[in-house]
Amino acid sequence: xxxFRSEDHARNWDRYDEAMTSSLRPVTDWADIFANRxxxxxxxxDFVSWTRSETGLSAFAELRRRARS
Amino acid sequence: MSDPGLLDRGxxxxxxxxxxxxxxxxxxxxxxxxxxxxxxxxxxVHELVALTPGWVHPGTDLLASFPPFNxxxxxxxxxxxxxxxxxxxxxxxxxxxxxxxxxxxxxIEAPCLCCGEPLVVEMTDETxxxxxxxxxxxxxxxEVGGDAASRPFR
Numbered sequence: 001x002x003x004f005r006s007e008d009h010a011r012n013w014d015r016y017d018e019a020m021t022s023s024l025r026p027v028t029d030w031a032d033i034f035a036n037r038x039x040x041x042x043x044x045x046d047f048v049s050w051t052r053s054e055t056g057l058s059a060f061a062e063l064r065r066r067a068r069s
Numbered sequence: 070m071s072d073p074g075l076l077d078r079g080x081x082x083x084x085x086x087x088x089x090x091x092x093x094x095x096x097x098x099x100x101x102x103x104x105x106x107x108x109x110x111x112x113x114v115h116e117l118v119a120l121t122p123g124w125v126h127p128g129t130d131l132l133a134s135f136p137p138f139n140x141x142x143x144x145x146x147x148x149x150x151x152x153x154x155x156x157x158x159x160x161x162x163x164x165x166x167x168x169x170x171x172x173x174x175x176x177i178e179a180p181c182l183c184c185g186e187p188l189v190v191e192m193t194d195e196t197x198x199x200x201x202x203x204x205x206x207x208x209x210x211x212e213v214g215g216d217a218a219s220r221p222f223r
Contacts, residue, residue: 001211002182003145003160003190006204009183017210027190030207031164031197039137039165042084048076048120068212 003027022068036063071113076120078103079113083135088169091154093132093140123158137162137169148176160207167192174198 004010010024037059041050050056071079082102086094094102100110111130118125123134126141133141136158145157147166150173157163160179167175176199177190191199 001159001161001207001209003163003177003179003188004183004206004208005181005186005188005202007206009181010206010208012183013208015210016208020208020210020212023209024206025208027164027200027205027207028197030161031190031192034161034165035168035195040168042137042165043088043169045081046077047084048080048117049073051120052073 033063033066036066038063071109071116075103075105075113076116079110079117080120083114083117083132084169087135087138087140087155091138091140091156093135093138096130134158137165144179144182146178148178149173151176161209164190164192167194 002013004013007024010016038051038056041047041056041059044050051060079099082099083093086092096110096114097107099105099113100107103110103113105113114125114130114132117123118132118135122136123132125131126133133139139145139156139158141156143156143158145160145163146153147155147157147163149155149170155166157166157177163177163179166177171194174191174193177188179188180186181188187201188205189199189201190197190205
């Protein structure tokens with residue numbers, strides 16, 4: 001999960017895999033995905049319990065969906 | 070398996086130490102701060118890592134990565150209000166560090182893995198103030214939240 005100067009730079013990386021081309025996105029898109037509540041709530045004192053709550057599970061499902069789409 | 074209350078306290082203790090210092094506590098320190106036995110603290114470290122996309126150094130009880138941070142230096146250097154003492158686990162987790170430092174400027178500096186030329190992202194809470202170069206992209210060769218064995222290599 002890395003940052004590159006441009007799409008061409010990512011495609012020229014020696015570990016680039018065409019099968020994961022869907023993950024090649026502007027850094028602003030990834031910044032938005034990593035603004036999911038799952039990340040925002042990490043600092044709470046009951047974070048582990050929160051991840052198992054309905055809200056936490058929903059946030060994680062949304063994260064997986066956006067990361068894959 | 071530790072009870073949920075201990076998992077919450079252990080997670081918060083490790084993460085807050087990382088936020089404050091850029092380093093994770095050893096399990097002996099965790100035992101003292103949580104008031105539990107050394108054996109329980111050692112087990113707790115592994116339980117906590119299993120709950121996150123982090124890892125211990127192979128064959129040890131030493132926290133190597135506790136997202137969004139990496140305790141072993143990576144190419145993702147992170148400065149908070151100009152103070153560089155943190156490393157991000159990966160380029161994507163670097164973008165989530167801001168949520169642990171509300172109101173502060175987070176600056177991410179890294180070399181591009183293709184050419185070694187610099188990348189800079191600056192952000193404060195919701196606002197991204199700098200992306201250099203503007204053509205910057207993110208890419209992963211492994212699924213986000215995917216196979217644990219691949220984590221140190223993605």
